Amino acid sequence: MKLVNKKSKEELQHALSKxxxxxxxxxxYVYKTIKKRSDLRDEIFSTLKKLNILGRVYVSEEGINAQVSIPENNLKKFEKKIKKNIFFKNVNFNYAVEEGVSFFKLTVKVKQQIVAYGVKKNEYDMNKVGQHLEPEDFHKKIDGDKTIVVDVRNYYESEIGKFKNAFCPDVRRSNEILPAIKEKLKGKEDYKILMYCTGGIRCEKASSYLIKNNFKNVYQLKSGIINYAHYVKNNKKTSKFIGKNYVFDHRLGERVTKDVLSKCHQCEESSDEHANCANDLCHMLFIQCKNCQKKYENCCSKECL
Ligand SMILES: [Zn+2]
Ligand SMILES: [Zn+2]
Incomplete structure (x- = not known):
């Protein structure tokens, strides 16, 4: 069996619609040192392929990060097969809040890192990470004294949804996020730091980085905003996360509350719909309202149109 995809995007979309x-x-995700990355990569690919699973999986020296789309009738088999592998023995499966077409194909790649914050290896220690908080505890602790809520995601993500009062680094590159957080928290080493991200993977590294920088009380939201959104929904709580949770697949977001926090980048109308510019040479990620989508034919500018 050849362990790659050979069909075109159109063929894949057509197959999915049928x-x-x-x-x-x-x-x-799993943080664990992996030695034989190519072997594990091939094993994961063939396991997922056999179950007709689509998605994107990264295998790196520091661990594995996976987002997948699973046929409903293969769910049990999928969980069982994955957990059978020693690497995934204690893995947590984090299911989406809002469904929709998320992936068209399956890619499993060997990568340098699973979370690319650009911090050097001596700037964190994955054996010392922030204490995991269940959504209920995070929800309660968030309004406590000497507490700071920190968003460890990119600006384009927090722009459309965040925890109320969270500090969201206003930086454009992912390697600027952690230094910006450290700078903001200077002198507050004894505060309770409550951090969160989409599904939990980035908090593991970000919390480890803060601990290495002498922060004493570092907490992380277990399994991220996705898990919190389930908690709010299942327990009929008023969500302290407002807006949309940006996700890294075709859906580009899961709505958590009705609040729209951002504006269309073209006309400034209220909108939180992300889009990629239809000009393949540009492909820029930006926010575009329905009107502008028509007017610019899914492009980011007149130039691209
Ligand atoms: Zn617009
Ligand atoms: Zn463009």
């Missing part, structure tokens, strides 16, 4: 079953979107 499917007669529902799919579930799921993310999971």
């Amino acid at each position: 499917e007669k079953f529902a799919r579930k979107t799921c993310s999971f």
Whole structure:
């Protein structure tokens, strides 16, 4: 068996539209030193392929990060097969809040790192990470004294949704995020730091970085905003996260509350719909309202149109 995809995007989209079953979107990660990355990569690819699973999986020296779309009738088999592998023994499966077409194909790649904050290896220690908080505890602690809520995601993500009162680094590159957070928290080493990200993977490294920088009380939201959104929904709580949770697949976001925090980048109308510019040479990620989508034919500017 050749372990890659050979079909075109159109063929893949067509095949997906013909499917007669529902799919579930799921993310999971593991931080663990992996030596034989190519072997593990091939093993994961063939396991997922056999179960007709689509998605994107990164295998690196520091661990594995996976987002997948699973046929509903293969869910149990999928969980069982994955957990059978020693690397995933204690893995947490994080299912989407809002379904929709998330992936068209399956890619499993060997990468340098699973979370690219650009911090050097001596700037964090993955054996010392922030204390995990269940959504309920995070929800309670958030309004406490000497507490700071920190968003460890990119600006384009927090722009459309965040925890109320969270500090969101206003930087454009992911390697600027952690230094910006450290700068903001200077002198507050004894505060309770409550951090969060999409599904939890980035908090592991970000919390480890803060601990290495002498922060004493570092907490992280277990399994991220996705898990918190389930908690709010299942327990009928008023969400302290407002707006949309940006996700890294075709859906580009899961709505958590009705609040729209951002504006269309072209006309400044209220909008939180992300789009990639239809000009393949540009492909810029930006926010575009329905009117501008028509007017610019899914492009970011007159130049691209
Ligand atoms: Zn607009
Ligand atoms: Zn463009």
